[in-house]
Amino acid sequence: MAKTFYLTTPLYYVNASPHIGHSYTEVAADCLARYRRLKGEAVFFLTGTDEHGQKIEQAATAAGKAPQMFVDEMVERFKALWTLLGISHDDFIRTTEPRHVTVVQACLTRLHDENALFHATYDGWYCTPCETFWTKDELAATGGSPTCPNCQRPLEAVKEEGWYLPLRRHQDWLRRFLKAHPPFIQPQTRYNEIASLLEQPLPEYLCITRPRRRVGWGIPVPFSDRHVTYVWFDALLNYLSAPGYGVDAERFEGLWPADVHFIGKDILRHHAVYWPIILHALGLSDERMPRLIFAHGWWKIGEQKMSKSLGNIVDPYAIVQQFLKGQSFAADVYRYFLLREVPFGQDGAFSEDAILGRLDADLADDLGNLVNRALSMIERYRKGVIPDFGSENDRLGRVTDDDDLKEEALQLSGRLDESMSNLSFADALGSIFQLVTHANRYIENQTPWLYAKDTTGQERLNTILRSLAEVIRIVSITLEPFMPSVSAAIWQQLGMGGTPRRLADASRWPGISSGQPLGARSVLFPKSEAGAAG
Ligand code: MSP
Numbered sequence: 001m002a003k004t005f006y007l008t009t010p011l012y013y014v015n016a017s018p019h020i021g022h023s024y025t026e027v028a029a030d031c032l033a034r035y036r037r038l039k040g041e042a043v044f045f046l047t048g049t050d051e052h053g054q055k056i057e058q059a060a061t062a063a064g065k066a067p068q069m070f071v072d073e074m075v076e077r078f079k080a081l082w083t084l085l086g087i088s089h090d091d092f093i094r095t096t097e098p099r100h101v102t103v104v105q106a107c108l109t110r111l112h113d114e115n116a117l118f119h120a121t122y123d124g125w126y127c128t129p130c131e132t133f134w135t136k137d138e139l140a141a142t143g144g145s146p147t148c149p150n151c152q153r154p155l156e157a158v159k160e161e162g163w164y165l166p167l168r169r170h171q172d173w174l175r176r177f178l179k180a181h182p183p184f185i186q187p188q189t190r191y192n193e194i195a196s197l198l199e200q201p202l203p204e205y206l207c208i209t210r211p212r213r214r215v216g217w218g219i220p221v222p223f224s225d226r227h228v229t230y231v232w233f234d235a236l237l238n239y240l241s242a243p244g245y246g247v248d249a250e251r252f253e254g255l256w257p258a259d260v261h262f263i264g265k266d267i268l269r270h271h272a273v274y275w276p277i278i279l280h281a282l283g284l285s286d287e288r289m290p291r292l293i294f295a296h297g298w299w300k301i302g303e304q305k306m307s308k309s310l311g312n313i314v315d316p317y318a319i320v321q322q323f324l325k326g327q328s329f330a331a332d333v334y335r336y337f338l339l340r341e342v343p344f345g346q347d348g349a350f351s352e353d354a355i356l357g358r359l360d361a362d363l364a365d366d367l368g369n370l371v372n373r374a375l376s377m378i379e380r381y382r383k384g385v386i387p388d389f390g391s392e393n394d395r396l397g398r399v400t401d402d403d404d405l406k407e408e409a410l411q412l413s414g415r416l417d418e419s420m421s422n423l424s425f426a427d428a429l430g431s432i433f434q435l436v437t438h439a440n441r442y443i444e445n446q447t448p449w450l451y452a453k454d455t456t457g458q459e460r461l462n463t464i465l466r467s468l469a470e471v472i473r474i475v476s477i478t479l480e481p482f483m484p485s486v487s488a489a490i491w492q493q494l495g496m497g498g499t500p501r502r503l504a505d506a507s508r509w510p511g512i513s514s515g516q517p518l519g520a521r522s523v524l525f526p527k528s529e530a531g532a533a534g
Helices: 021-039 054-062 065-085 098-113 137-141 168-180 186-197 231-236 249-255 267-282 316-323 329-341 350-384 397-419 427-447 449-452 455-479 484-493 503-507
Strands: 005-013 043-050 091-094 117-127 133-136 156-166 205-207 209-211 224-229 260-266 293-296 299-301 348-350
Touching: 005 021, 021 043, 021 065, 021 260, 021 293, 021 299, 021 316, 021 329, 021 397, 043 065, 054 065, 065 091, 091 098, 098 231, 117 137, 117 260, 137 168, 156 168, 156 209, 156 224, 168 186, 168 231, 168 267, 186 267, 224 231, 231 267, 260 267, 316 329, 316 350, 329 350, 329 427, 329 484, 348 455, 350 427, 350 449, 350 455, 350 484, 397 427, 397 455, 397 503, 427 455, 449 455, 455 484, 455 503
Parallel strands: 005 043, 005 260, 043 091, 260 293, 299 348
Antiparallel strands: 117 133, 117 156, 156 205, 209 224
């Protein structure tokens, strides 16, 4: 039996409400999960929340709440956002759940029992917002100043006794593994970044505990009641605990290794260095390493970094429920924008104008216009029933245009497959919209309204209308991973019943039963000038 396609998102910190960055990773992962399902594959899409550590503890204190109560409330904001955005995860793991805690403790015990951990005193720097340790050597690269190389915020000097996982001991193995598996980290720039990091000696050890007297909110370390687990060691293990590592062997075997870990570029080192080393230390072989770590870029706000202190955090709820409130498919407009605006892997500039630009140009003028024009002609000229293709001898020499359109439509799923196998979401959407543009041009060139007036042009009109209906059907199928609600709405307007379920149907022509009546129709994307978006 084919292995289930297993993909993950990072576990989001619940110290504050979700923002555009969180929704970006989530929407991208959802798009891939939906795409794989549409291809007929079994998929396990895991997401969740990172609920331990100093940063959460401090946020709970600031809110005047006990940490557990605080995280229980915060997690709901993430879950509700995923519902709003149509996220189709198969599992949602919280690091405070017993099923996770048990696995983390079992891993700690195992490493301890195998003498794979060291006890020592750490004397160095710590970044609480990133929950990350930095050695003096690593800081030297930034001029030795005590600010975090990742987020540039001030570091805290820490000197504390704890348990350590050796890193350097695994460095040669990791370097060799990377060389033998160039697709392990993508995009290529991120692969190069880690490959060059591994040319320098790694820090000797990674501290994987925190003293309980300073950080109370963490998973207790089974062999030391003075310690809790370092939040990154805890959180990374979710990728093992959710599929049942050490608990349900059969389930685990069907899921592991992860096919894709989606992450942002800021947490590359944790995923591309610490994580494989943890797995290696736990005795997992090279074949059992995750297959791909994909680090996407960051959304900036115009030219600025998004940050609480600048007060420019983009709240997805505000975009979808307020800014786009006149849109019936606001969540899909937002998904489309995220996936189309920036090549996945690069940084992007967010602005409300950029969303409106996409909404008006691509969605209203191209896609909405195509669906509206084609279906209203079927309504007007054929009483709302999709006609059969006209008979050959009536094609009046327009064969090439028909064939070109059909050919591009039938090539679409192949193009999509190529783009999606590289996680090039923007390219995939580009191909779908190229077909949409082509179909709009076809309408202009074919002038169906002229045939409608002429009794001898009726067969030709049938061919044009049917070709358009078939293209719209294929667009509806291929849009499903990107804009699931829009895809379903188009499908229903075509009178297809249910929702698109199989990508393979995009390679069929025709795929509509002749004589099929259209479903109820409505405008998909009201233009923003009409006050629809604000
Ligand atoms: N809890 C850790 C992950 C543990 S995974 C075992 C964490 N959480 S986070 O909430 O801070 O970040 C989650 C994700 O959001 C990261 O992938 C990060 O890159 C992403 N983003 C945070 N800000 C972002 C932008 N401005 N733009 C795009 N994504 C960004 O790190």
